[in-house]
Amino acid sequence: MQSVLYHALELFGLCLGIHVLVWRTCPVRNQGIRLGLIFLVLPVFALGAGFAATVGEIQWLTWGLGYVLHFALSGSYIFFYTAVSGASPSIAILERVENNMPHGLRRSDLVPEWFTDARLSGARRENLLATGFIRQSDGVLVLSLRGWLIAMCFLMFRRFLGLPDVAKG
Amino acid sequence: MNGFRALGAVSVSAPVGICVAHAVLSRVIRYWGRRSFPPQFVALGAAAIVLIAVTWVSWSTALRYVCESRLDVFCGITYVLLTYGGFSWCYFNVLNASETSLHVHIMTSLLIEGGVSAKELSRKYSAKDMIESRIERMIALGQLMERDGCFVLRSRTLVVVGRVINGWRKILRLRLSPG
Numbered sequence: 001m002q003s004v005l006y007h008a009l010e011l012f013g014l015c016l017g018i019h020v021l022v023w024r025t026c027p028v029r030n031q032g033i034r035l036g037l038i039f040l041v042l043p044v045f046a047l048g049a050g051f052a053a054t055v056g057e058i059q060w061l062t063w064g065l066g067y068v069l070h071f072a073l074s075g076s077y078i079f080f081y082t083a084v085s086g087a088s089p090s091i092a093i094l095e096r097v098e099n100n101m102p103h104g105l106r107r108s109d110l111v112p113e114w115f116t117d118a119r120l121s122g123a124r125r126e127n128l129l130a131t132g133f134i135r136q137s138d139g140v141l142v143l144s145l146r147g148w149l150i151a152m153c154f155l156m157f158r159r160f161l162g163l164p165d166v167a168k169g
Numbered sequence: 170m171n172g173f174r175a176l177g178a179v180s181v182s183a184p185v186g187i188c189v190a191h192a193v194l195s196r197v198i199r200y201w202g203r204r205s206f207p208p209q210f211v212a213l214g215a216a217a218i219v220l221i222a223v224t225w226v227s228w229s230t231a232l233r234y235v236c237e238s239r240l241d242v243f244c245g246i247t248y249v250l251l252t253y254g255g256f257s258w259c260y261f262n263v264l265n266a267s268e269t270s271l272h273v274h275i276m277t278s279l280l281i282e283g284g285v286s287a288k289e290l291s292r293k294y295s296a297k298d299m300i301e302s303r304i305e306r307m308i309a310l311g312q313l314m315e316r317d318g319c320f321v322l323r324s325r326t327l328v329v330v331g332r333v334i335n336g337w338r339k340i341l342r343l344r345l346s347p348g
Contacts (some may be wrong), residue, residue, distance in 0.1 A: 001232070001235060001236055001241045001242075001244040001245040001248060002240060002241060002244045004244070004248060005244040005245075005247060005248050005251075006244075008248075008251075020340060020341065023341040023342065023343075024340075024341065024342050061173040061174065061177070062173065064173075064177060065173055065176060065177055065180075065248070068177055068180050068181060068252060069180075069248060069251055069252045069255070071255075072180075072251070072252045072253075072254075072255025072256050072259070073251065073255045075255060075256070075258075075259040076254075076255045076258040076259060079258065079259055079262035080258075080337075082262075083334055084334050084337050084338055084341070084343065085343065088331070088334075089299065089300065089303055090269075090303050090306070090307055090312075090327065091327055091328070091330065091331040091334070093300070093303065093304070093307070093313075094307065094312060094313065094322065094327050094328050094331065095328060095331055097313065097320055097321065097322050098322055098325070098328050101321060101322060102321070103319060103321075104316065104319035104320050104321035104322075105319060105320055106318065106319055106320075107304070107320065110300070110304065110320060111296075111300050115296050115300060116296055117291055117295055117296050119296075120271065120294070120296050120299055121271060121275075121290065121291055121294035121295070121296070121299070122291065124271045124272050124275060124294075125275065125287065125290060125291075127272070128272060128275060128276070133272075133276060134275070134276065134279060136287075137284070139286055139287075140284035140285065140286055141279060141284060141285055141286065141287060141290060142279060142283070142284045143276060143279045143280060147276050147279070148280065150273075150276060151273075151276040151277050151279065151280040152280065154266075154267050154273050154276070154277055155277055155280060155281075157188075157263070157267060158267055160188070160192055161188075161191055161192050161195055161208065161264075162192060162195045162196050162199065163195065163208055163267075165277065165281060166274060166277050166278060166281070167267065167268040167269070167274070
């Protein structure tokens with residue numbers, strides 16, 4: 001078990017190091033694709049090379065288990081990264097309140113200046129259009145096939161959990 | 170080697186276990202009449218229940234057979250906890266996206282209602298309404314409270330999370346805030 005744990009942690013640490021290095025040295029474009037390459041594709045080659053070098057000594061199951069842990073940690077990091085790369089309105093509100101403690105803030109003062117329709121729903125709509133999840137047809141926004149599949153997965157997931165189809169926001 | 174196979178199977182199937190436990194727990198809570206309970210709390214409860222089951226099954230089907238020393242046992246349990254923790258965090262984020270992500274809200278609304286004009290969408294997801302629902306949620310999650318007409322912090326958890334995120338943004342040389 002020791003080798004499984006050590007291999008997985010070394011692999012994740014190596015991928016994290018490469019990610020930091022790439023982000024600090026190159027202008028970041030196509031962040032999702034780059035993250036996927038670094039954390040999910042590159043380790044398959046690394047594990048393949050490791051397996052080929054030690055075949056006969058360590059069973060492939062050890063490497064497979066190591067990859068499962070690496071995959072869980074990488075998935076966690078990729079989800080964390082979505083918070084790092086985007087802006088969270090909730091955290092921005094809480095930071096404003098914290099700066100005005102102990103008195104706090106009135107409701108009208110809670111909202112930062114950059115909370116505009118264009119920056120919130122407008123930016124998201126443009127992003128969905130640019131990435132091809134929705135398209136405009138005769139002035140009306142409709143889902144593309146890719147968008148329909150993702151929306152359907154979320155809808156089924158929420159119905160399975162017994163939650164309303166759309167949350168409050 | 171069968172122990173390794175069992176450990177892999179338990180680790181990979183854990184997120185399904187959390188999802189099923191979450192579905193059962195949310196229905197039990199609704200049956201008791203607690204409709205306003207935040208789904209994020211229910212998910213944490215489900216993950217805690219499944220953690221006990223996963224640790225027990227991992228030990229009885231795998232770790233007790235493949236671990237040969239105390240250090241091995243420690244590494245085995247650490248492996249189970251890290252893998253389970255990682256998958257639980259992924260599950261929690263998928264749930265959170267379905268609750269709070271505007272991208273997901275827009276796509277789900279389009280799925281249910283069919284086509285919507287850009288103007289109608291902007292009206293439906295106005296900044297004002299979004300902020301109101303976020304304030305309500307932060308009160309429900311115990312982060313914010315109203316006192317003498319002013320909002321004050323009830324918990325610093327999300328503020329600390331915000332600081333960690335900003336620290337990591339500095340390391341990656343990303344912009345700190347859109348404001």
